[in-house]
Amino acid sequence: MSMLTGDDTISAIATAIGEGGIGIIRISGSKAMAIAGKLFISKSGKTVDSLLSHQVMYGHIIDPASGETVDEAILLSMRAPRSYTCEDVVEIHCHGGPVPLKRILDLTLVQGARLAEPGEFTKRAFLNGRLDLAQAEAVIDIIRSKTDASLKVAVGNLSGQLSEQVRALRHAVLRMIAQLEAAIDFPEEDIEEAAAADVAQLIAEAKSRLTTLLATAQTGRILREGLATVIIGKPNVGKSSLLNALLREKRAIVTDIPGTTRDIIEEYVNIGGIPLKIIDTAGIRDTADVVEKIGVERAKALVEQADLILLLLDSSAPLSPEDRAVLELLPGKQAIVLINKSDLPARLETEEVEKYTGGRLVLKISVAREEGLAALEQAIVDMVYGGQVSPGEAAFVNNVRHSAALRAALERLNDAEATIEAGMPSDCIVVDLREAWEKLGAVTGDTVGEDIIDQIFTQFCIGK
Structure with missing residues (x-):
């Protein structure tokens, strides 16, 4: 450059x-x-x-x-x-x-x-x-890291883990283009059909690598931005107590300071390396009851903002209309149902609860005795990583711009595959492959416009 x-x-x-x-x-x-x-x-x-x-x-x-x-x-x-x-x-x-x-x-x-x-x-x-460009964006991710896990992802991207994989994919696509163009240039050799068949196999391999990379995008985004989490439940079910347990001193709490890289203050709780961004922390602390004092509509608004819902029920009381109102907010959302006060005599029928949970994880806990909190932590970690390797062991896509570019590249590879299956000429396949090559280049900055570059760097601090 x-x-x-x-x-x-x-x-x-x-x-x-x-x-x-x-x-x-x-x-x-x-x-x-x-x-x-x-x-x-x-x-x-x-x-x-x-x-x-x-x-x-x-x-x-x-x-x-x-x-x-x-x-x-x-x-x-x-x-x-x-x-x-x-x-x-x-x-x-x-x-x-x-x-x-x-x-x-x-x-x-x-x-x-x-x-x-x-x-x-x-x-x-x-x-x-x-x-x-991907490495440059990793610089701001390092500055904004909220846990050791998010720091490892950012440092890995700064060292070029993601860029190396993207460049390898671009090189593979470029080889496909060269192979097809060689067949176009020598029609008398009658190799165009064979070249298309070879390229079809190479496209399948590239798609597999790209799909594997994109599978890290959700986890990467959460590690970068935090898992937006809301705690909801009926009055006196233990929401404030759960929040206080999550915020206990041995947890790391990270606060972004206004005037450096961000304009707002947000509170994050480190759960096994996952930064939980607690939504409406002040509101949950100020009232023991989201449903009664703020209302079901407010609870709905909180749920809409959330990546994860922690829904508390009271083991010592039968399912109430308030409980049902909150349980009805779960469809389409990622949630863990927590049956609190499990140290008291049980009056809640779990079979009735399961009618609403749709197979979601249900954990019995006692916040007062700190029972079941380790299981909750592990459940959150398992949910976020989804069986993937941990940060530091592989490249993670942790940026919305990167994931959008990679998905667009995958779509162009799908188009190229369809073009081959339709028996269309090699120059049509090349058009799709060149677009895939350009979309991949947007991640590293090789094929990105000046306006995008300017937009990215305006997010940085002055002095970095």
Whole structure:
């Protein structure tokens, strides 16, 4: 991929907003060393220009206009192409307060840098060929990872696990195209029919590989975005107690901080590596009763948003009209039915419950005694992975854009297969195969439009 056009040098704060031990200002571009040289005075007397790539110097940031010392700092030099952006990059590591960071950033802008756009450092890494588009998107997935499992998927994609499989598929499709075009170019050899038969076999193999990859998409999406989960049930059935049990201290809770990469705060509970995104957490905590105080319509709205419903019933009481109203929300949804208070004398008839559950998993638990919670956790893990290998062992499709492109490629392969079965000319088969090849290229960025690229990188933080 060609290098960036233009000669802009960009600068931004690369660390999170707020107070911290260390803050970093990142500068990238042909003027990065010169700009840093105007601001940084080494304690040893060395100049920034004298630094070799990946060396550091200790010193101070000075305002050239006033001679004022702004902060104590360490300067790190990374010469092109051995840097994140493949350009000259300088990082200024100073104290992590908002005032010194902003002062130093402003000084870099005064000296000729411009403020980086969201994701522009990673965009330059992509445009300069250091990362493909799938790897670049994995960077933001790493930043937003909610559990170790989601981190492993993102790191695997950054290392090229997904890209390697997609490139192998593109290469296979390209070989099919070459084989058919060779048959078209030499009609006197009468090999066109044989070539089509060979390609039909190759298409079947490519479809199988693509189907296997797409089978990871649902799990990958959940690991990336979280399993949207709602807890519903009648009054006093134990919803708040279950939520508190899930949120106990040994669980990891991850909160996205506003102003970094996202605009909203969401609460996630780590269940065996699966990030459960609890829907309407505040509402469930504030009321012990979704059905009575919010109403069945509100419960319906929550259910519509959910990937998973945890429906609580009371083992110590017969099935009530409220229970039936909630059970009737289950059709078409993924749900686990939890019969709580199993430590008390049972008055609930499970046979009646099973009339509504449609074969869904029913677990007996006691939230008060923390019985059955391990089984619930395992059930959620099994439901999400569906028998697939765990993250780190294979490539996972965890991005809606990627899964859409892969599904479109599979459709084009199906079209090519149908074209062969209909006995149509090889050039018609080639048209379908080229479209499949292009759809696969959209994943890695080889055949994607500039508007899509811009849209992807605007989701990043400034400074990444």
